[in-house]
Every structure is written in C-alpha cells, then in structure tokens.
Amino acid sequence: MTRRTDQLKLGAFLANSGHHVAAWRHPLAQADASQDFEHFKAIARSAERGKFDALFIADVVALWGHHLDALSRTARAEHFEPLTLMSALAAVTERIGLIATATTSYNEPYHIARKFASLDHLSKGRAAWNLVTSVVADEAWNFGREQHIDHTDRYQRAEEFHDVVKGLWDSWDDDAFVRDKASGRYFDPDKLHTLNHKGAHFSVRGPLNVARPPQGHPVLVQAGASEAGKALAARVAEVIFAAHHELPAAQAFYQDIKQRAAALGRDPEHIKILPGVTPFIADTREQAQQLFEQFQALIDPVLGLRLLADTLGEDIDLSGHDLDGPLPDTPPGQRGSRRDQVLQLARRDNLSIRQLYLRLAGGNPVIGTPSDIADSFEQWFQARACDGFNVFFPYFPGAIDTFVDQVIPVLQQRGLFRLDYAGSTLREHLGLPRPANRFSTRAPA
C-alpha cells in the first residue's frame, strides 16, 4: 500500500470535565466545568494552538438516564447547549472549525438551517452540523411524544430534513447583496430563490432570512453505523465520526463507506472518516498506564453496573454477584448486537464483572508516550483505517495541553499534521470543496 501524502484531520471533543466517565473526580480535572465558559474558552484556544481542524460537541435533548444513583455520579447530567456554546466560542477563536450536534428528530429544518448559517457567518466559515437522529425515549417525552420515532421513520425524516436544510442554505446567490448606496438597491431580487418544499415530513416555503453561508453550506458531519446510517453518510456526510476500536473493523468500515460514496458519484476523498480515541499520555509507558488506572479506579461500582445494564440489557441483574467473579450465565443477544459482542468479549478475555465494566468505561484508549500515540495514529492512518481522529481527552483542562505540546509536534515532524492552518474556513482545513448553489448553477431554461 502506498504511503499517503495527505495529512491527518483532528477533531477535539468537548466535554465538561473530560471524556472519561469519572474524570471529574480526578485531581487533574476541573469538577465545576459545566457552567464555566472560561474553561471551554481555554480548551478551544488550546485546540486552536494545536492546529486542530475542529471542536466537536455531542448532544442529547434530554436529561438522559433515569437511574439517578448512577447518573448522579457523572458530570453528564447538564452541559451547555451546543449552538449557544459554539457561537460563543466563535467569538473568541480565529481559525478552528466548530462542529455542533443537532437532532433531526425533534427540530424544524428552518431553525436548524438558519442557526448554522448564522454560526457560519459569525465564524467566517467555520461551522459544521453533526446531523443525528434521536434514539432515547427521554427525548421524545420532551417533545410531546410517548415514544421515540422508530428507526425507519427517523432516517426518512432525517433524509428529508437534510435536503430541506441544504435547499434553504441556497436561498441566496453568493453575490445577491449588491448594497449600492447610489441606486438604493440592497439586493438583487433575481438572486433570491424560494424553496417551496413539500414532502412527507415537512412543508417549508423559504427563503432563508440569512445570506448564503461563507462555506456555501456548513460542513455536514454524521455518525450513523446502522445500514440506514451508512447509506445516508455515503450520500451526504463530509466527516464521519466512527466508533471502531480495532484496526480490521475500522479498515472494513472505511473501505465500505468510500466505495459506497464512489458508487454514488462522489469523490471518496471528500468524506473524512475519524474514529474516536482517548489518549492517556505520560513520559513512560508505565506512567501512562498508571494514569489510566487512576481514572478507572474512580469509577464507582454503582456506575459500572449501570454501564453494564445499559449495554447488556435491563434483564440482567448483577446486584447480588461478586464484582470480582465472572459474569453469570446470560442468554446471548441478537447475533452481531452490542450485547452479543460484549458477552463474547467477556468470555474471550475471561473478564470479571468489574473488569468488564472497566473495559466498557475505558472506551478506546491509547496509552503510552507521545511517540507511542503518534505511532498508533500513523499506523491507523497509513493502513487506511481512518483519515484522522476525533480526540476524546480524558480530562480537562490539562490533557489537551499535554497532547498539543507533546503529540502534535511529533506528528508534525513526521509530516503527518499541518504546521499551521493553510486556509481560514473549516472546508479549507478539511480539503473539502465549496458546494455550488443548486439554483444559480442551473442552466437557463
């Protein structure tokens, strides 16, 4: 396989006290980060100093988790709303991209098109929309529904939602606003386009009351791993957040998505696939492992057992069992399901209950020296398992500075990462083309 000549794309994942579920308890982490904008501003500026492509923030439109005893041991019960936070961060950064999550299940396309267009203007071309569908019933209950929308409907709605948003972003030609003080003409009425969308889920007339975004369209990010999710991603995604922990699975996913995109007539280079990874970094491997173990040791068993129940299913009651003993006999899940995978993992590695929940809680850690981290990144990148990474920093604020000061220079020395931003928009950072306007590029009738 030839050595790649392109460079890694890196996203920095925002989380209150860090990505590790028990991060807030660690002495290195700021426990009250959730309501502290200065904390997020410092993270954003560190990421920009490190020349990251973008900041990323996930979202759920509900307090997610009814098991209060477990939830109350995490820093995940409350956080800034993504669009307000990213808008504020736009004002205190210059170059880094801003990826905000918004669900298509409980929003209206006019609002979403407008807010992301506004963010793209505020940031001079740095906005991206992480398009998701809602999967937890808790969200449905906040929006007048008894249960969440089923998978098929959810994706059909998402497809149509996406198409309406893109159509609204094309409401104005790029050069519609002439602002001629002498003649008194502020915009050219011929360069305004009314969408008039009528579909199964939405009727949206348009036009948008925001000028065409600087990027044409804010960058489209997606993370679906289901068949419907992959089909949508191949058609519309420009960045994909992937969740694979093992190289062969990541390579298979990468190849699958790129081939699907090519089959749809897209340039596969115009979809960047970024798996999530959590680096634990120290001067020696032993120290790095110790750092990782420190965080793992802070996971309360109440929380650990809840992670297991969330993954395996509510029918499994482990409360009477020895945490350091094996998992009791458990009926397997549907073949290929998450339950099935986790049960196989426990059997294969002969894990105790505690070891299993720690494995789940640990996510996808990369543990080692700065050059170990760089080796791992390089291996995955060259093996075409990814185009870069979405970096989940285990704790904030310190972990991102360690990464920027110690790992980024190694990646740069190896030619794997930019020395500085070459462009000013997120599309330019990612090497993505600026989309043409669907209306103004039509041939005259």
Next chain:
Amino acid sequence: MTRRTDQLKLGAFLANSGHHVAAWRHPLAQADASQDFEHFKAIARSAERGKFDALFIADVVALWGHHLDALSRTARAEHFEPLTLMSALAAVTERIGLIATATTSYNEPYHIARKFASLDHLSKGRAAWNLVTSVVADEAWNFGREQHIDHTDRYQRAEEFHDVVKGLWDSWDDDAFVRDKASGRYFDPDKLHTLNHKGAHFSVRGPLNVARPPQGHPVLVQAGASEAGKALAARVAEVIFAAHHELPAAQAFYQDIKQRAAALGRDPEHIKILPGVTPFIADTREQAQQLFEQFQALIDPVLGLRLLADTLGEDIDLSGHDLDGPLPDTPPGQRGSRRDQVLQLARRDNLSIRQLYLRLAGGNPVIGTPSDIADSFEQWFQARACDGFNVFFPYFPGAIDTFVDQVIPVLQQRGLFRLDYAGSTLREHLGLPRPANRFSTRAPA
C-alpha cells in the same frame, strides 16, 4: 407628582446598518453590516461603555415581505439569528444584558428553555427572552402550516409555552450540584425536579439538562399591545417594549399595565416599561433636523408606498397619484385600527402622500442637541410615561457612540442614569428580584 428617585433603564436595539429604514444608504452607515460580527461587537462594546442595561434584537422567522422591489431597497432581508448572535456577544462583553427574541408560535419550549438557560450560564446571568407570538403568514409557511395561528390560539399557546419554560428552568435546585470528589457524588438526586407537564398545546416531561440559570430565570420581556398581550404582560413580563409616540397615550398604557400587575399581586416596580425612541443628535437643533432630513430623503418612493400599503391595506392603490398631492378618498378602517389612526393623522396634519409615508418611516424620532434628548427622556420619565427607553439608533456604527459620548453624560449629571453598573446580572441592572424555585420552596408534604 413627586420626583422619581429611581433611574432610567436603557436598551440598545441592534439592527444591521441602523434602525432608519434607509440607513444603509447614508454615508455614515456601514452597508454590509449584516454579515459582520465585528460590527456588532463594536456596537455591543459601545453600549456597555455607555452602561446600557441591555442589548435587544428583534426577530421574524421568515423573509418578511413579498414585495421584492420594496424589500430589496432595505437592509432587512437578512440578519444574524438572535440566539447565535447574542451567544457570541456574550463572549466579548462583561456586564451588559442580552435580550433575544424567540417566538412561541413555531418553537418548542424545551429548546427555548435550554438555549436561554445556556445563554444565561455563558453570560453569567445576563440573558433575557423577548417572548413573542408570530403574526405573519410567511412564518407559518416555513413550519408546515398554510396560515398563521389565529390570535386567540396564539396567545393560549404562548401562555402555556411560557409556563413550561419557567417550569423547566426550575428543574434543578440552585445548590443541586455538590461535585464531591471524595464521595463521588456529582449532584444530589433529591434536588432534581421533573416537570411532567401535560397541557392543551404541549406535553413536556423534563427535566432540563442545564443547571438552574444564574438569574434563576432569564429576564422575561414582552411587547404585546392587544388586550391578550397586555393581560399576559401584566402577569409575566418584567420588561415591556412599548410603541407609544405621544405622552398621554404612553402615560395611560403605563398606568394600565402597572395597575393590572398590582391587581394580580405583583409589585408594579418589577415591570419596567420602555418605549422605543430614535434620537437624531447634533450640536444644534438645526443640524439635528438636517441629519434627520438626510435620512428621510434616502427613502425611495417604491419603499415609501409599500410602507403605506402595509399600514393602510392592500386595497389602496396609490401608484397613479402625485406623491406631493393628498391621499385620495379612502374608506376608513375599523375604529381605532392602525389604518383609521393613520388616515386621521393625514387629515389632521394635511399631509401629502410623501409626507405621510415619511411620517410613518420616521418612527418616533427625538431630534435635537444632547440636552434636548435628555430633556425629552426626563420629561417622559418624570411624567410616569415610562421607566426608560429602548433606543433605536438611526444608523450604525456612529450613532451609538454619539449617544454614549454626548447624551449619557447629561443623563448622569442629572442623576437620571447610573455612573457604573452596580451589579453583574441583568436582573441587578433592572432592579428585578431573583425568582425562587417553584419546587424547592414548597413546604414539605
């Protein structure tokens, strides 16, 4: 009537190139302000330098105006979305309040509660929600409806929407987040409250996934002038933007609202009534009048006639008439309607067509020297016609600096305006109490 011992409250109204409909054409105005965050940042910082209570931004969730020839002569066709803009401005200001408009007609209360709570945290207690109902069909068309919601339904929906939002803001006690690293408890589950709202328009379970806002509740702003609007304002508004141009009408409105509030058991001092006013300021009255005339002269007749049609009704065709002649005979509108008022004004002051549309376009100007402006403010304030003003600056960026440099010091010298902010939250600026949490103040069952 005794001289008031309180001080004026001042809001600074944001608009692209200024509030005057032809502002963007004037040499003093920045024509391409609509997409320039730096422009709004400069305005915000000027307002903060002037110790204004708050910035204010209006909103319509549509491109409003089908008469493209007229609309294309204004700078109103596109602008930043209010919540994204105010979030960005929160990051570059320290003390000034941030009032963003959001409609109850085409939003969901969970999103609105969450975004304003997030903005209140981002700004450390400076957020306010201008609660409106949508009145133009153009908005309905963007949200799957054929026509806008009728007046009664709209206000019933608004009432319930408001109550749900307030309930969601009380999801957490102020001291719910204990973040005890030693015990591993991040929040106290007993201090979390689930709303479980089921009403005619909304079913919203809650709780909100944002901590209780620093202000308890962001400040509630409203502007309804109809009977339903005034009833809602008397019950819930903490700031009212009023639209009266003449002192006796403003006094009557002021007295009416304060009496209604008192009748509902509220302290009338906890509703601040701020009429809109557009100051044209110069060193002499003649120069100020000339400045005003310069702006008025930039109104294209196409735009002027459209303003008349929007006000009088589409059945009146003035296209064949001499602009400098009188209005043709026109059937009067419903008694007390805007059409009726404007026709009476034209008759009373013997106005030509052009003079009439210029009168409408001029809004509520106050024209004169800095001390004339201060006299006018003082007169209205002492006559209990208002508690302050929402200042519509005719052009940006210059007009706000003129006001801050020349009018604010006169108001300060007269003891009518603060020398500096005394508090840090918008509630403190306005002298409004911080609301108790409906859940945590309940007596134990």
